[in-house]
Amino acid sequence: MWQLYQFTLCPFTRKVRTLLGEKDVGYELVKEMPWDRRDEFVDMNPTGQTPVMVDPERSTLLIDSMAICEYFEETIDKAAMINGTATNRAEIRRLVAWFDTQFYRDVTGPLLDERMVKRIVHRTTPNSARLREAMKSSIAHLDYIDFLLDHRKWMAGATISLADLAAAAQISVADYLGGIDWTGHTHAKAWYGAFKSRRSFRPLLAERMSGIEPPSYYENPDF
Amino acid sequence: MWQLYQFTLCPFTRKVRTLLGEKDVGYELVKEMPWDRRDEFVDMNPTGQTPVMVDPERSTLLIDSMAICEYFEETIDKAAMINGTATNRAEIRRLVAWFDTQFYRDVTGPLLDERMVKRIVHRTTPNSARLREAMKSSIAHLDYIDFLLDHRKWMAGATISLADLAAAAQISVADYLGGIDWTGHTHAKAWYGAFKSRRSFRPLLAERMSGIEPPSYYENPDF
Numbered sequence: 001m002w003q004l005y006q007f008t009l010c011p012f013t014r015k016v017r018t019l020l021g022e023k024d025v026g027y028e029l030v031k032e033m034p035w036d037r038r039d040e041f042v043d044m045n046p047t048g049q050t051p052v053m054v055d056p057e058r059s060t061l062l063i064d065s066m067a068i069c070e071y072f073e074e075t076i077d078k079a080a081m082i083n084g085t086a087t088n089r090a091e092i093r094r095l096v097a098w099f100d101t102q103f104y105r106d107v108t109g110p111l112l113d114e115r116m117v118k119r120i121v122h123r124t125t126p127n128s129a130r131l132r133e134a135m136k137s138s139i140a141h142l143d144y145i146d147f148l149l150d151h152r153k154w155m156a157g158a159t160i161s162l163a164d165l166a167a168a169a170q171i172s173v174a175d176y177l178g179g180i181d182w183t184g185h186t187h188a189k190a191w192y193g194a195f196k197s198r199r200s201f202r203p204l205l206a207e208r209m210s211g212i213e214p215p216s217y218y219e220n221p222d223f
Numbered sequence: 224m225w226q227l228y229q230f231t232l233c234p235f236t237r238k239v240r241t242l243l244g245e246k247d248v249g250y251e252l253v254k255e256m257p258w259d260r261r262d263e264f265v266d267m268n269p270t271g272q273t274p275v276m277v278d279p280e281r282s283t284l285l286i287d288s289m290a291i292c293e294y295f296e297e298t299i300d301k302a303a304m305i306n307g308t309a310t311n312r313a314e315i316r317r318l319v320a321w322f323d324t325q326f327y328r329d330v331t332g333p334l335l336d337e338r339m340v341k342r343i344v345h346r347t348t349p350n351s352a353r354l355r356e357a358m359k360s361s362i363a364h365l366d367y368i369d370f371l372l373d374h375r376k377w378m379a380g381a382t383i384s385l386a387d388l389a390a391a392a393q394i395s396v397a398d399y400l401g402g403i404d405w406t407g408h409t410h411a412k413a414w415y416g417a418f419k420s421r422r423s424f425r426p427l428l429a430e431r432m433s434g435i436e437p438p439s440y441y442e443n444p445d446f
Contacts, residue, residue, distance in 0.1 A: 046367065062313050
């Protein structure tokens with residue numbers, strides 16, 4: 001059985017877990033707080049970041065959320081999520097990188113620092129200027145998602161793909177931390193409402209990070 | 224013919240160009256200075272980053288250096304660089320992410336900011352504390368490369384892979400900017416000396432960024 005090292009609000013782990021859910025791959029969760037920089041974990045993964053997957057029976061170690069997704073995409077036929085022509089696949093990977101890097105840098109990362117790490121690790125108050133900046137970026141990112149979904153059914157085209165999983169992973173963490181203002185973002189809201197009902201995603205929305213409550217509408221597909 | 228938007232010292236473009244060289248894919252260079260944030264370029268790629276590849280005849284647009292590499296890996300059989308079993312391929316992708324993200328964040332990125340952007344764009348002096356920090360990180364990264372190459376012929380295993388191309392791309396830019404102290408890094412130095420002789424890589428080492436000279440040994444495979 002695969003072991004998946006993660007913490008509840010890790011957006012990169014959420015992308016991987018949704019993919020594993022779509023593909024019906026079983027795993028057990030191992031709690032890892034990357035900010036503890038636990039020696040055994042850093043020895044396993046020198047970046048010190050979650051997620052990491054280990055299959056002890058076959059001595060397999062998978063590191064880096066995109067490398068993990070590509071691995072399961074190559075080894076499990078069910079629910080192909082990097083699909084279509086080579087050009088379609090390039091567009092899916094571009095958007096995964098967009099959400100993993102730009103959305104995380106502008107929105108999810110600052111929210112996690114200010115509203116999670118500062119609360120549960122440092123027990124200090126968040127930097128309100130940085131939070132305001134993240135909220136402003138969040139609106140710009142939702143505008144871009146609205147633009148994409150204005151001429152596409154899913155993020156990267158006509159079918160669901162890893163780009164949608166990556167987007168929902170980042171958005172769900174930002175939403176949990178009160179960083180998403182859904183007002184006016186019609187396409188993004190409709191897309192995310194539908195995504196919330198997926199069997200692969202619902203279990204993640206039911207989980208709570210101890211000491212931090214999400215907004216009341218957080219789990220509701222009809223919000 | 225593919226058009227490749229780039230600037231001489233872009234490490235992500237160097238990874239792509241070395242792959243295209245290995246695969247004998249032709250392209251023409253288009254100079255793009257990402258720090259200018261040229262409107263037409265940002266319209267094409269919202270991250271504003273190089274490299275971007277365009278095939279005007281087939282209206283194909285490829286964005287994000289890893290998505291570009293995966294595209295050519297899927298469409299050109301020659302010189303497979305994400306090769307081996309699914310586990311090998313995961314290790315290659317982990318290391319590409321390591322060099323693209325960690326090495327860039329710790330070493331190449333700060334060196335480009337301090338020794339290139341400040342010189343040719345802002346015309347200010349570099350921050351010496353930040354440069355010292357980058358040099359310290361550079362040594363730690365070379366130690367890690369020595370560790371990898373102590374039990375492997377190439378970065379990710381027995382054969383050359385995209386991990387080597389990603390590493391050489393970052394290292395060559397850091398080396399151009401005087402950020403690599405080769406003293407004592409026996410394995411890394413032997414590996415890079417051999418890599419410098421590759422037909423796909425030599426042309427990159429011959430290029431110069433106007434106004435910035437590399438160290439005298441920079442192009443020499445026997446340094």
